[in-house]
Amino acid sequence: MTQPAASRATGSAAWADTLLLSFAEAGYQRAQPAILQPAEPFLDLSGEDIRKSLYLTTDASGEELCLRPDLTIPVARDYLASAKAGQPAGFCYLGPVFRYRHGAASEFQQAGIESFGRQDRAAADAEMLALALEAVAASGVSDIEIRSGDVALFTALIDALDLYPVWKRRLIKDFNRKGDLEMDLGRLALAEAPLRNEYEGVLAALAGSDRKAALALVTDLMSIAGASNVGGRSVAEIADRFLEQSTLKGGALPRDALKIITAFLAISGTPDQALAQLRLLTLSSNLDLTAALAELEERIGFMVAHGIDTSKIRFSTSFGRGLDYYTGFEFELHRQGNGVEPLVAGGRYDGLLGQLGAAEPIPAVGFSIWIEALTEVRADVAATGSAGSAA
Known part of the structure; x- marks a missing residue:
């Protein structure tokens, strides 16, 4: 009872x-x-x-x-x-x-x-x-x-792999967000090749560079373009998000690293x-x-x-x-x-x-x-x- x-x-x-x-x-x-x-x-x-x-x-x-x-x-x-x-x-x-x-x-x-x-x-x-x-x-x-x-x-493991700094930050952050980690890895597993666009080289250079310097560059470019606040986000926040997303979309995670992870x-x-x-x-x-x-x-x-x-x-x-x-x-x-x-x-x-x-x-x-x-x-x-x- x-x-x-x-x-x-x-x-x-x-x-x-x-x-x-x-x-x-x-x-x-x-x-x-x-x-x-x-x-x-x-x-x-x-x-x-x-x-x-x-x-x-x-x-x-x-x-x-x-x-x-x-x-x-x-x-x-x-x-x-x-x-x-x-x-x-x-x-x-x-x-x-x-x-x-x-x-x-x-x-x-x-x-x-x-x-x-x-x-x-x-x-x-x-x-x-x-x-x-x-x-x-x-x-x-x-x-x-x-x-x-x-x-x-x-x-x-992530520190030991040869990854762009943006990918390292993203994957470590996503470890405690299982849905995000699975989405990132799943998307890359399905992708046959990195996305191509006219400014691919610029994105690759940003992804592989010092994060502070890359953020400063993107922030300056947005300020020159007249951006100040979009959707309640500051220029710095938008620049940070852009830097991360551009690297993800650029397919910067190597295939051998994906297999190891x-x-x-x-x-x-x-x-x-x-x-x-x-x-x-x-x-x-x-x-x-x-x-x-x-x-x-x-x-x-x-x-x-x-x-x-x-x-x-x-x-x-x-x-x-x-x-x-x-x-x-x-x-x-x-x-x-x-x-x-x-x-x-x-x-x-x-x-x-x-x-x-x-x-x-x-x-x-x-x-x-x-x-x-x-x-x-x-x-x-x-x-x-x-x-x-x-x-």
């Missing part, structure tokens, strides 16, 4: 408080950032799904604010404003976040951990996954599927299997991904040291969480058979604190738990009397 909603809510609150206590005992300090946050970081740094689901308002001074849609950026902002900024520090949290979700409540509870400043990246990554798995296990749920990937591997994105299996496939690809393609592969191998070792059965992890080179600020290891924990919404998700985001104003790069990794989603699974497990088999 399914528990009444009120009973589930009470049980959820008690279980979440216990979870928070376990994080504190593991050395993570409680963070309680403000609910109302500046909107700009979320608009600039989050994925499209979060940006389009924000609840926005404006204060009397004209500053655009939002209800926090997640807790990673607020916790990071508070850390940077504290005396601990730049030093290794770990924080845990529990509180409401606010996003428009079609057919679901817009206010929901998140718990989680954020770890800043640790230079032992592979060890920190493994610790996050271990703590996330412990949190789910403590809830009484064991039929968990672990999905993971590594944005840094794709970035290293396609082969890379098809790699999946356990972490060890994926590592072996990646090494074969680098040998056959004569690419140097030594540093990225070494970090993957080191992370696998730390996972094993934490008692994680890596044969139960599904690693995919195409896996991404759709958030623009992720830079490395990413993971999601799902209940077996639930292919859509994760119960827990997280990863590495080394560039975020610099984008938020840190003077020096600060490594960062963490994860969030969707309390209501996990509570529903706990209730289902209690009702059926079985937690299922461990992943």
Whole structure:
């Protein structure tokens, strides 16, 4: 028999408080950032799904604010404003976040951990996954599927290929926008030859040049032509878009690079299997991904040291969480058979604190738990009397 909603809510609150206590005992300090946050970081740094689901308002001074849609950026902002900024520090949290979700409540509870400043990246990554798995296990749920990937591997691949700078930026940006990446690669796979036009040579020169200089040239040409603002976009914005699109339309991605990228994105299996496939690809393609592969191998070792059965992890080179600020290891924990919404998700985001104003790069990794989603699974497990088999 399914528990009444009120009973589930009470049980959820008690279980979440216990979870928070376990994080504190593991050395993570409680963070309680403000609910109302500046909107700009979320608009600039989050994925499209979060940006389009924000609840926005404006204060009397004209500053655009939002209800926090997640807790990673607020916790990071508070850390940077504290005396601990730049030093290794770990924080845990529990509180409401606010996003428009079609057919679901817009206010929901998140718990989680954020770890800043640790230079032992592979060890920190493994610790996050271990703590996330412990949190789910403590809830009484064991039929968990672990999905993971590594944005840094794709970035290293693109950096190693001989591509125009515009293509490199475009493909790395599109990695977390799967539809855009598939569209770009699919269009180029179907194209028999680059498009030809009377100014093809100019476009090729722009695509292969320094981005700053190319943008300056296009901006000057538009200004000379009398353009100032089109469709609400500035000359600089239009020039940037033109430079990118002209390169894409010019077929600047070489066929051999397209084959390598396609082969890379098809790699999946356990972490060890994926590592072996990646090494074969680098040998056959004569690419140097030594540093990225070494970090993957080191992370696998730390996972094993934490008692994680890596044969139960599904690693995919195409896996991404759709958030623009992720830079490395990413993971999601799902209940077996639930292919859509994760119960827990997280990863590495080394560039975020610099984008938020840190003077020096600060490594960062963490994860969030969707309390209501996990509570529903706990209730289902209690009702059926079985937690299922461990992943």
